[in-house]
Amino acid sequence: MSDAAIHDEHHDHHPYGGMTRWLTTTNHKDIGTMYLVFALIMFFIGGAMAMVIRLELFQPGLQFVDPVFFNSMTTMHALVMIFGAVMPAWTGFANWLIPMMIGAPDMALPRLNNWSFWILPFAFTLLLSTLFMPGGGPAGGWTMYPPLVLQTGAAFPFLIFSIHFMGASSIAGAINIIATVFNLRAPGMTLMKLPLFVWTWIITAFLLIASMPVLAGAVTMLLTDKFFGTAFFSAAGGGDPVMFQHIFWFFGHPEVYILILPAFGIASAIIPTFARKPLFGYASMVYAAASIAFLSFIVWAHHMFTVGMPLAGELFFMYATVLIAVPTGVKVFNWVATMWQSSMTFETPMLFAIAFVVLFTIGGFSGLMLGVTPIDFQYQDTYFVVAHFHYVLVTGAIFSIMAGTYFWLPKWTGHMYDEGLGKLHFWLSTISVNVLFFPQHFLGLAGMPRRIPDYAVQFADWNMVSSIGGFVFGGSQILFLVVIVKCVRGGQKATDRVWEGAHGLEWTLPSPPPYHSFSTPPAPATIEGGMR
Template sequence: MSDAAAHGEHDEHHGYHPGGMKRWLFTTNHKDIGTMYLIFALIMFFIGGAMAMVIRLELFQPGLQFVEPQFFNSMTTMHALVMIFGAVMPAWTGFANWLIPMMIGAPDMALPRLNNWSFWILPFAFTLLLGTFFMPGGAPAGGWTMYPPLVLQTGDAFPFLIFAVHFMGASSIAGAINIIATVFNMRAPGMTLMKLPLFVWTWIITAFLLIASIPVLAGAVTMLLTDKFFGTAFFAASGGGDPVMFQHIFWFFGHPEVYILILPAFGIASAIIPTFARKPLFGYASMVYATGAIAFLSFIVWAHHMFTVGMPLAGELFFMYTTVLIAVPTGVKVFNWCATLWQSSITFEVPMLFSLAFVILFTIGGFSGLMLGITPVDFQYHDTYFVVAHFHYVLVTGAIFSIISATYFWLPKWTGHMYDETLGKWHFWLSTISVNVLFFPQHFLGLAGMPRRIPDYAVQFADFNMVSSIGGFVFGFSQILFVMVIWKCVKGGEKATDRVWEGAHGLEWTLPSPPPYHSFTTPPAPASIEGGMR
């Protein structure tokens, strides 16, 4: 999240660099593209966040106060699409762009023009998606999961939704191909696979998940499109199709997708916790294998999202056992982070605070995930606020906290300035307290039977909803502090050293802060590669 000024002075020796807008349109530089991804993700985070504010405002009290039910449903649908495809996924690709070449000692990404293209598809995709608010019939309101036949009732927005999903998918697949090619072909001499920083490892596995699962989503939504406009009957019972089949195909994509959102976060925590614990990461190799195991399992658990569709007992048992099995590699990870902290000398700078909160709160989300994975009780929890609480613990306090943590961690490297520690601590404490006020009561609401995606509720749910909404507003407005910290840090501040953090290890910290526009044009000396153990 740096800006042009931060590295503008370094680039006069290298080839052709148009100024102004053209620089950003035509750039093939991984740092420029990383910056654009991150700014795009931040903008989408606020657009999606504004939708969440509308949701919490309507749910502040029982009854319908502020928005029409149809618009409320559009809010839940679009909030999910914007946050998943617009905020979290582009943020991870942004970090990958900025960091992976610097971490592996490469001069740039492997396919720089593809890189430019994969970013610039995104603004078009989200123009299509957000433009649907102004169309007859309104924005998509059938849930981000796009289940037929409901989604087929979407108005004029329907084809725009489908094509927006196609574009987002193309963008993330292009990004994934680029990352795989970069890591496989561009590593500095001596940077063996088992020396890669864990962020690179988790991203490589994420990239394989992306190219294996996103095309399946593209296929599923294309089938919706042809069902609606070209008379096919993939999901239409009247033509011999089966609407439940959409759920199977969708979740074959959807479950790997949730690990696409969280695996890079595991890499971030594995970078930040050892730094501020001043101790090498415990169990590097087991971290790599655990990530691989999670990725493999993610392809054989999809039907746990749809236990209630009427599956045979054998199917329910299979998907329950494989789902609960994921707790083993995930437990290995949490254990390793805790073991890294054991008898270490910890300091609590903002990146560390967010990463520690990530470990604790993500684990809470993991536990509610285990509860949901148990088939017989899932019948009670299905489509209630318990599910909402679960996936917001793993996505907000999991993925988003990790993204925020990583931003604080590398911001001094990118901008050359230290961020405002006091403001950052305010941001952390306000966010962490309010996010729990926001989502913890939703567990109770769900267990008591409050359904999700409904703009109104029975009065016995009123108190917890009011508490949750207050937490939501505080959390939402706390994020303005985040923007203030970033803005101040980009504009100036205490000069950052090259290593920035006392305990930081890895090739990116051997570069100046900010790094030159073109870094590692000659590979680093093999002796400077410490390996991912650090």
């Protein structure tokens, strides 16, 4: 128990009550909560869209929805999950945890923080409202390739402006996080003592700042191509549609690391806790994350090996892509080495973290296969790609978000969650997610294209298996919601440290932490004692 924190508890008041408190708050814990709740809502909306997709693909033929609506489901599912669920969840974690982890009283730019969150509901109102417009929502894929995307009807400007808003929100969040970590660290909290979650988030923030504006530029070009007579991507006016793919993936590849790097930080916090050993190779973890971030800017064309590139280009992007396996391998090695000969226990956060390491590695391996140019020519735009990125994003990013939620939920709420329900949620999710996505590898290898509402009959069996897995996975997330709601409403009182092996400044605060924590920085001795 830290004495630095407690003296604040008596001014634990909010200037406004009710909804106004949430609209006007500049407190990092309130904003973190809002981000996480928003992400959870979006997770269920995006999940419902995935259920529509799996329902239609349960059997060959067109059963439930018409093809245009199906296509808008695949498009919107991706946009909602990427920009609505995973990214806001990471910003939520960052808001809640980074100030507490580095001994800061709040974020460096609290008003900007409020604004970055409140842009999001507007962005997603714009985006989701397109589903009710004449012509339906955007249906050309989340990658928005012209000329197809330019055929989008009334939804088109809504799509573009919602992406501008999402970009502005995440850029503002990234600037805030960098400013917080660089300027508000407690004395004695040197850069190489930062918890890895903070490190991975700084790197993520730089990726956001460098890549999001490029996406904003690309979609602005689409907008002016459609409405203002420019011809960036129109061959008729001397433009080139392939150029959009280059610009888009110059953003798009760093984006996939934006989605996964904080997950590395979470795994690096949870595994040492339940292995009761310090993280193996802290410095190499930092350098590995930084190299992954650097490499992410020079591999974009591996998403478009089949558009027609000179051989030298194909080779360069192949080698650079496969090179990413080295720092990623360092990370996986370090997690395994941390668990090696340790006294592990398997509480829900640890179960999710171990599943993350194993299943993310499977996604990494299929990524290596896709990174090899001649092989990619066969796999491009098949379900193999779908299986690959869902292993990386669902069992990678989403599983670590769940691991982190179980890990810090007792700290945030002051109550222990229901361990039995948590374990049930874990086992149901882990088994069903593999039933859902593993067969998609087979479908892809056999040649089933992605983004189609109907398929040839030879794909029927594995699609049915995949859909059953999908329904169970979707259903078991209701359990996740139940656990969270139960934990917020009450439960066994959590101790300050919560987990026997937990290390880090956030565990020196009471559970739940006071509204204002670390108004005076923690003592250097606390920092040393909290770190491993």
